[in-house]
Amino acid sequence: MKFQPTASHFIDGEYVEDTAGTPIDVIYPATGEVIARLHSATPQIIEQALTSAKRAQNAWTAMTGTERGRVLRRAADIMRERNRELSILETHDTGKPLQETLVADATSGADALEYFGGLAGSLTGEHIPLGGGDFVYTIREALGVCVGIGAWNYPTQIACWKGAPALACGNAMVFKPSETTPLSALKVAEILIEAGAPKGIYNVVQGYGDVGAALVTDPRVAKVSLTGSVPTGRKVYAAAAEGMKHVTMELGGKSPMIVFDDADIENAVSGAILGNFYSSGQVCSNGTRVFVQKGIKEAFLARLTERLANVKIGDPMDEAVNFGPMVSEAQMNIVLGYIEKGKAEGARLVHGGARLDRAGFYLQPTVFADVTDDMTIAREEIFGPVMSVLDFETEDEVMARANATEFGLAAGVFTNDLTRAHRVVAGFEAGTCYINTYNLAPVEAPFGGSKMSGVGRENSKLAINHFSEMKTVYVSMNDVEAPY
Numbered sequence: 001m002k003f004q005p006t007a008s009h010f011i012d013g014e015y016v017e018d019t020a021g022t023p024i025d026v027i028y029p030a031t032g033e034v035i036a037r038l039h040s041a042t043p044q045i046i047e048q049a050l051t052s053a054k055r056a057q058n059a060w061t062a063m064t065g066t067e068r069g070r071v072l073r074r075a076a077d078i079m080r081e082r083n084r085e086l087s088i089l090e091t092h093d094t095g096k097p098l099q100e101t102l103v104a105d106a107t108s109g110a111d112a113l114e115y116f117g118g119l120a121g122s123l124t125g126e127h128i129p130l131g132g133g134d135f136v137y138t139i140r141e142a143l144g145v146c147v148g149i150g151a152w153n154y155p156t157q158i159a160c161w162k163g164a165p166a167l168a169c170g171n172a173m174v175f176k177p178s179e180t181t182p183l184s185a186l187k188v189a190e191i192l193i194e195a196g197a198p199k200g201i202y203n204v205v206q207g208y209g210d211v212g213a214a215l216v217t218d219p220r221v222a223k224v225s226l227t228g229s230v231p232t233g234r235k236v237y238a239a240a241a242e243g244m245k246h247v248t249m250e251l252g253g254k255s256p257m258i259v260f261d262d263a264d265i266e267n268a269v270s271g272a273i274l275g276n277f278y279s280s281g282q283v284c285s286n287g288t289r290v291f292v293q294k295g296i297k298e299a300f301l302a303r304l305t306e307r308l309a310n311v312k313i314g315d316p317m318d319e320a321v322n323f324g325p326m327v328s329e330a331q332m333n334i335v336l337g338y339i340e341k342g343k344a345e346g347a348r349l350v351h352g353g354a355r356l357d358r359a360g361f362y363l364q365p366t367v368f369a370d371v372t373d374d375m376t377i378a379r380e381e382i383f384g385p386v387m388s389v390l391d392f393e394t395e396d397e398v399m400a401r402a403n404a405t406e407f408g409l410a411a412g413v414f415t416n417d418l419t420r421a422h423r424v425v426a427g428f429e430a431g432t433c434y435i436n437t438y439n440l441a442p443v444e445a446p447f448g449g450s451k452m453s454g455v456g457r458e459n460s461k462l463a464i465n466h467f468s469e470m471k472t473v474y475v476s477m478n479d480v481e482a483p484y
């Protein structure tokens with residue numbers, strides 16, 4: 001098997017195996033071939049990972065932020081040097097085209113390691129002067145052992161977006177990748193060790209939901225950061241609440257993208273393509289409800305279908321290919337089910353709509369027009385290459401409809417009217433908004449959702465607050481006054 005790692009788990013600086021765990025077959029989505037076989041963590045493996053993380057964390061916290069940051073920045077450099085090798089692995093794990101993984105996965109992970117590595121030396125508390133010479137100072141402290149649980153669409157990125165701020169703050173992390181894409185997080189763990197991280201500070205254990213659940217409920221765990229669906233988020237949040245643990249929840253979405261009739265149509269079409277078909281549509285923040293003002297609807301659809309004729313679907317290892325397979329057969333079938341619902345509920349299929357007649361889990365990029373708010377494809381997260389185009393007439397109307405969803409991850413607007421752009425963004429009920437672009441997520445900017453799409457923010461300086469807490473120290477410079 002081409003991509004078989006040394007062992008399933010990476011704990012205390014070493015690969016560890018326990019073949020008693022349920023097998024996990026890693027399937028290359030472009031061919032259906034098994035490229036590695038791993039095993040889900042047994043209770044012994046989970047115990048080993050948590051014990052090692054707990055032990056490692058104290059020494060890691062005791063290092064200066066600058067020293068911790070140096071390790072993270074070295075890891076970023078190693079990731080960049082190995083970008084091609086890591087991208088090839090990511091492409092095999094996920095099926096995403098190499099054209100994408102070369103620029104969006106290990107590179108994005110390296111950005112997070114570099115950014116949080118840079119911040120690590122300046123993470124401090126503050127001094128608060130009070131009356132009579134008394135004062136308070138605050139100490140920013142690590143939370144302890146943090147658990148990261150990943151989804152399958154951006155495995156390397158998720159492993160780093162969670163690991164980098166956690167480690168910068170002096171925490172240890174036990175990371176459980178998605179069972180669908182378990183390979184690349186092992187490389188992140190290896191690279192951290194090579195960069196000088198103490199053993200045990202970033203452990204990777206494989207497994208299905210039950211392994212995630214066991215990690216979340218362990219009393220040694222102080223924080224859980226999940227990237228996944230809303231139903232999983234609900235369960236994990238509830239389990240974490242039981243132990244009063246900190247959480248970050250990066251969950252699903254059904255985000256609106258509004259195109260006003262004064263917009264640059266070419267840019268709006270580009271935004272809709274990026275926001276629906278990049279990574280074969282398997283992006284949480286995708287703008288899958290594309291509201292197009294009536295006057296330009298047909299022009300928008302015409303240009304969109306023209307541009308879609310140029311999509312290059314095929315072998316993801318061919319760098320000219322820009323549209324790959326779905327991550328798994330199961331996900332492909334879920335999306336095909338939604339396409340059938342779209343047709344049955346009366347949406348007009350204007351592009352795609354079928355599986356490709358070739359090995360692997362390939363779907364065509366699919367566009368439905370004349371979609372109405374009540375249709376299933378306009379209400380539920382599909383997580384595949386299915387764009388719904390909806391018509392609208394006025395700004396007030398579209399704002400109410402755009403916000404009429406339980407989700408609140410992202411939202412975008414295309415218009416050349418400056419004041420309208422800002423007014424619309426102010427009205428969006430979403431954590432991450434875009435004006436005249438879509439789906440960019442630089443590490444410097446907070447990323448995350450409102451409403452059912454999540455709690456907390458990843459990236460940016462804000463992530464620091466989600467991986468540390470303040471200890472308040474009141475210092476008296478005066479005698480203590482007591483009533484008796």
Ligand code: NAD
Pocket residue numbers: 149150151152153154176177178179207208209210211212213214216227228229230231232233235236249250251252253283284285381383409448449454
């Ligand atoms: P999922 O919810 O099925 O699984 C996510 C992870 O949770 C997996 O590692 C899984 O093993 C684990 N898990 C499942 N049940 C668990 C439990 N009871 N306790 C602990 N862990 C458990 O999601 P998925 O299918 O892997 O990913 C797709 C979803 O992720 C979509 O909804 C997508 O929108 C979302 N997503 C969100 C973001 C974001 O940043 N907001 C990014 C990527 C994906």
